[in-house]
Structures are given as C-alpha cells and as structure tokens.
Amino acid sequence: MGKINSITKQTDNRYVNLYNVKATSVHNTPVNYFVASRARDVESLKLVTRKNKPDGVIIYSIYGENHDKVVLIRQYRYTLGDYIYEFPAGLVEPDENYHEGAVREMYEETGLKLEPIPVAEAYQKPYFTTVGMTDESCATVYGYASGQISSKAQEATEEIEVVLADKEEVKRILQEENVAIMTAYMLMHFLEDKEPFAFLNQIK
Structure with missing residues (x-):
C-alpha cells in the first residue's frame, strides 16, 4: 500500500x-x-x-399509470460543450439525508413528485463515480414519479429538458446520444425488466 x-x-x-x-x-x-x-x-x-458519506444522489424513477416510462433529463454540460442524457441528480445538503435530497432535487429539476421505494442497502448505498479523478460518491434512490413537468424551480444556470422515455426511446438514446455511464447501466435494466425495478429483488 x-x-x-x-x-x-x-x-x-x-x-x-x-x-x-x-x-x-x-x-x-x-x-x-x-x-x-x-x-x-x-x-x-x-x-x-475514511468515511463514504454521499456527496450527491441520482434518481432512477418510473412514470405513468402503466409504469412504462423512465424519467430522464437532457442537460447541457460545459464539460462536454454538448447535451447529455442523465437521471435527475444533485448534491445532498448538509441538513438532509439522501432520500430527502432526492425528493427535493426531483422537484427542482423536473417539477415532478418522487415517491421513493425501500430497497436493500447494497442498491442504494453511495458508490464512487470516477475514482481516478475524484473522491465523489453518489447514492441512488429509486421510486415512482407523478405530477406535471415544470421548469419553474430550475436554477438560472441550468439548461435542462425533462424527457419521459419509453423503451423505444431508451433504445434510441443508448444508440445515438451522449449518456452518463450510471444512467446507461440502469437504462439497460429498464429495457430488460418486465416489471419496473425487478432487478432490485436480487438482493434481500
């Protein structure tokens, strides 16, 4: 060492x-x-x-009565000088846990209401993002989204389009667009799972 x-x-x-x-x-x-x-x-x-407290949270949420759409954002990122598809996400405030942060960030970025679901710790605990460059880690919150899309709570520095994508659109996005790696892996589950979040039952 x-x-x-x-x-x-x-x-x-x-x-x-x-x-x-x-x-x-x-x-x-x-x-x-x-x-x-x-x-x-x-x-x-x-x-x-030596403590892995999450800096941020990413939100994998399903939308619609038939649970057939996933909530994505198409965001302009200065690191790329281009747009990229991501899950709604953001930093966790010092006075909140990451489930609270997820509900807040979902509303701020999309206008939607998030109802988190309980999952095994292995699926939601913070994991590191790009460890060769940063010590940043993010927790993942899963849930169902409802309500109407709105940009009213977005920051003036943000350029975000909310996308409710079905499986055909997800296939297109993965084939043709810039996609954040954590989002890409989860979208692969979305394509394969007959029931939303079916993969979450692998660990109990």
Missing part, C-alpha cells in the same frame, strides 16, 4: 476543489497526484476521514 505524505488544497471554490497529494508508492517511488473533491478542506477529504 502506498503512503500519503502530504495534502495541499490548490483552489478555493464553492462546489469542487483540487487537492495535491504527495505520496510514496508501494514500489517506493514518489507520487504527485491531483484529486478533485466536493470537500471544503483537507480534513473533510474521504482519504482522510
């Missing part, structure tokens, strides 16, 4: 910062590594706390 010698905060931004990690590898060679993190300071980094 490598040894971390020092950590220096490189930036001072509100939502994400860059940290420089100086280390010695298991092969006794020097390591100069950079980590992007939601942490506000060195002491809050997951490599320091």
